[in-house]
Every structure is written in structure tokens, then in C-alpha cells.
Amino acid sequence: xxxxxxxxxxxxxxxxxxxxxxxxxxxxxxxxxxxxxxxxxxxxxxxxxxxxxxxxxxxxxxxxxxxxxxxxxxxxxxxxxxxxxxxxxxxxxxxxxxxxxxxxxxxxxxxxxxxxxxxxxxxxxxxxxxxxxxxxxxxxxxxxxxxxxx
Numbered sequence: 001x002x003x004x005x006x007x008x009x010x011x012x013x014x015x016x017x018x019x020x021x022x023x024x025x026x027x028x029x030x031x032x033x034x035x036x037x038x039x040x041x042x043x044x045x046x047x048x049x050x051x052x053x054x055x056x057x058x059x060x061x062x063x064x065x066x067x068x069x070x071x072x073x074x075x076x077x078x079x080x081x082x083x084x085x086x087x088x089x090x091x092x093x094x095x096x097x098x099x100x101x102x103x104x105x106x107x108x109x110x111x112x113x114x115x116x117x118x119x120x121x122x123x124x125x126x127x128x129x130x131x132x133x134x135x136x137x138x139x140x141x142x143x144x145x146x147x148x149x150x
Contacts, residue, residue, distance in 0.1 A: 014090040017099065018117075021085025024078055025049050030063030046086055046116045053083055053113070078103070083113035 022033050025045055033045040052060050058079045059072055081102050087093050092114060094102065102110055 014093045014095070017085045017093045017096055018090075020096070020099065021082045021093075021116075022046070024082035024085065025061070028063065028066075028075060028078055028082070029061050030065065049079065049083065050116055053079065077110065080110045080113060083116060084111060086116040087114050088117035 022045075026032055029045060029049070031045055049058075049061050052058050058076050061079060062070070062075055081094075081099060084094055084102075085099065094111075
């Protein structure tokens with residue numbers, strides 16, 4: 001889900017680009033974006049991919065089962081494009097036609113991605129059987145409201 005839809009309920013012309021970027025990173029890593037946890041930090045796949053990219057370890061994102069069967073420079077290009085697609089501001093994301101050009105090799109130099117949206121939010125959820133009367137919340141001080149039917 002693109003950040004503009006998640007925060008404002010609005011689709012932009014580039015909401016599909018955001019979703020495409022998520023799918024690219026999921027395919028490369030062999031992991032789902034939701035429910036992804038790495039080491040002791042609770043990171044989603046975007047946070048993990050960004051950390052590896054910024055540490056120049058992008059190939060560590062690659063599913064080990066694919067390691068011997070792929071062209072590593074193509075994997076890095078796909079990770080780069082995937083990260084460009086998940087940038088927070090829709091204006092900064094490429095158009096789908098530019099994504100096609102980048103992936104087809106018609107673009108020689110790819111832009112450097114900016115930090116993606118939804119990086120490292122550690123969520124704490126309680127079940128309805130919790131004894132606390134506090135609302136469910138996310139550790140960055142956002143409130144999560146969960147409607148319940150009667």
C-alpha cells in the first residue's frame with residue numbers, strides 16, 4: 001500500500017509504481033514485505049533492503065536459492081529500481097514507462113534511490129483480551145484504531 005493511500009486514503013498516479021517496487025523486492029528476497037523480521041530489529045522488507053543498499057551489501061538481499069542462477073549486476077539493477085519505486089514522495093518515484101526502460105537496459109545510469117517510505121516502524125499490537133485500557137499503538141506515537149463490530 002502506497003504511503004499516500006495509507007496516510008490520506010488517496011491514490012496517486014504512482015501508487016501502482018510503489019506496489020510494483022514492493023513486489024520486485026519480495027521476488028528478489030523470497031520474503032514478504034509484511035511480517036518480515038531480521039535479526040533483533042523489527043524491520044519490514046523495505047527497511048532491510050534499504051539498510052543493505054546503504055551499506056553497499058545489496059546482494060545480501062537476494063534469496064540464497066537464486067544466488068547461483070542469476071546475473072548479479074541485473075539483481076543490483078532490480079534492487080535499485082525497486083527502491084526507486086518505493087520512495088515516499090510519489091513525485092520522486094519513476095513512472096511505469098520509465099521503470100520498463102530502466103529494467104530493459106535502455107537507461108544506462110540509474111538514479112540513486114532515496115530512503116523509502118515505511119522504513120522501520122516497530123509495531124506493538126495487543127489482542128482484545130489484553131487487560132490494558134490503552135488503545136493499540138505503534139511505538140512512534142501513532143495511534144492505531146481498530147473498529148470492532150457489536
